[in-house]
Amino acid sequence: MRVKDLRELPQLADGYSYLYVEHCRVDREQQAIAIHDASGKTPVPCAALALLMLGPGTSITHAAILTLSDNGCLVVWCGEQGIRFYAQGLGKNRSSRQLERQARLCSSPKMRLRVVRKMYEKRFGEPLSPDLTLQQIRGKEGLRVRSTYERLSVETGVPWSGRSYKRDSWKNADPVNKALSVANSCLYGICHAGIVALGYSPGLGFIHTGKQLSFVYDIADLYKTDITIPMAFHAAAEGVAHVESEVRHRCRDAFVEARLLKRIVEDIEDLMGPEYDDSVEQETFAIDPAAPGGIWDPDVGTVSGGINYEFAAGGERR
Numbered sequence: 001m002r003v004k005d006l007r008e009l010p011q012l013a014d015g016y017s018y019l020y021v022e023h024c025r026v027d028r029e030q031q032a033i034a035i036h037d038a039s040g041k042t043p044v045p046c047a048a049l050a051l052l053m054l055g056p057g058t059s060i061t062h063a064a065i066l067t068l069s070d071n072g073c074l075v076v077w078c079g080e081q082g083i084r085f086y087a088q089g090l091g092k093n094r095s096s097r098q099l100e101r102q103a104r105l106c107s108s109p110k111m112r113l114r115v116v117r118k119m120y121e122k123r124f125g126e127p128l129s130p131d132l133t134l135q136q137i138r139g140k141e142g143l144r145v146r147s148t149y150e151r152l153s154v155e156t157g158v159p160w161s162g163r164s165y166k167r168d169s170w171k172n173a174d175p176v177n178k179a180l181s182v183a184n185s186c187l188y189g190i191c192h193a194g195i196v197a198l199g200y201s202p203g204l205g206f207i208h209t210g211k212q213l214s215f216v217y218d219i220a221d222l223y224k225t226d227i228t229i230p231m232a233f234h235a236a237a238e239g240v241a242h243v244e245s246e247v248r249h250r251c252r253d254a255f256v257e258a259r260l261l262k263r264i265v266e267d268i269e270d271l272m273g274p275e276y277d278d279s280v281e282q283e284t285f286a287i288d289p290a291a292p293g294g295i296w297d298p299d300v301g302t303v304s305g306g307i308n309y310e311f312a313a314g315g316e317r318r
Contacts, residue, residue, distance in 0.1 A: 018190050018255070019044065020078075020248055022055030028063035049073045050261055051193035074193040098199035101272060102215075106204045115206045118271055122222050148225045156237035175243050179232035182244045184220065186251040187228050191219045194264035200272070222267060227254055 024037035035042045046052070046068055054060060054077050068075055105111045113134070120137050121128050124144065128137060153160035164177050173181070195202050195215055205214025207221070231250050240246040255261070 018051035018053060018186070018193065018252065019049060020053040020055060020186075020189075021058060023057035026052075026054070026058065026060040026064045028061065028067045031067065033064045033067055046071045046073050050197065051076065051189055053078050053189055055079070072197065074196055076189060076192065078189070096199070098272065099201050099204075102200050102204050105272065106206065112206055115271055119207060119218060119222065122267060122271075123225075145225065148229055152230060152233040156233045158233050158236045174236075175239070176232055176236035179235045179243050179247045180229065182247045183228035183232045183251055184224065186248055186255075187220045187223060188213065188216050190255055190260060191264060192216045194261055195219065195268065198265065198268055200268065219264060219268065223260065223263070227251075227258060227260070 021035055021037075024035050026033055026035055028034070029041075029043050032043060032045045032047075035044060049068075049071070051074050052068060054075065056079065060075075065075065105115055116134065117128060117137070120141060123141060132140075149160055149163070152158070158176050159174075160176065163180065164173060192202055192213065200215065202216045203212045203214055205211070205216075205218045208214040208217040211217070228251070231254060232247065235243055235247050235250060
């Protein structure tokens with residue numbers, strides 16, 4: 001039976017993280033999808049899949065895209081190892097209310113600074129003194145990250161000479177920098193999926209700005225020192241043969257174990273403040289994603305769409 005009501009699906013916070021595929025064909029398999037490659041066919045249940053990353057050499061059928069969309073799975077077309085993002089599909093959310101709130105917070109310097117401070121407080125795990133300037137906070141953050149790199153270098157025995165990522169000379173990077181790039185790319189993907197699924201824009205960042213993934217970088221930075229940086233150093237210390245593939249698999253398992261999607265949802269909701277009570281609107285869009293939205297009115301706010309407002313009762317022009 002085809003799912004019609006999004007409330008029947010698992011919540012994003014309960015999702016199974018992400019799946020990266022390359023050099024394969026993706027098509028529909030009953031009410032799920034299947035991956036076809038040189039080793040054969042692999043069925044993939046997608047009802048609780050948050051993100052499907054399509055790497056090079058991948059083709060996907062219209063039916064598979066429709067199935068993934070019906071199940072609220074974000075589809076991203078990306079480069080090798082998931083390093084670069086080229087295009088994206090839609091997540092579950094069909095309302096613009098969260099996006100409108102995000103735009104207001106970004107547009108007000110006072111409210112934006114409030115969100116930025118909350119982001120840094122989440123990174124530090126403690127309140128920040130109101131006397132600290134933003135420049136001082138950034139200095140503390142830089143020290144925190146550098147200390148994390150140095151501490152893990154000592155703990156794992158992996159030499160550390162600084163963060164280096166150059167797309168044009170990927171093969172020349174040392175193992176720990178390769179591992180960091182791949183792990184962070186996976187982290188960006190799952191944060192991207194969470195942001196879009198909740199109805200926010202990946203491009204309207206608060207700390208980062210000017211890029212189409214600025215908000216993704218903001219949210220991902222909340223988890224790097226806890227998840228991706230330690231993972232990268234430990235993978236490099238073990239000297240695995242194919243560090244990129246190994247790190248991707250470890251990310252998948254670590255994200256599930258840490259209930260990362262749940263953390264992403266809770267952190268974004270906390271950063272954005274109280275949510276709108278749009279349960280009726282969300283239910284409408286869940287039943288029919290193509291239903292028309294409202295129309296803006298300067299006096300009353302939002303009015304229903306699809307109504308002729310040219311003349312009011314009694315023939316008076318509105």
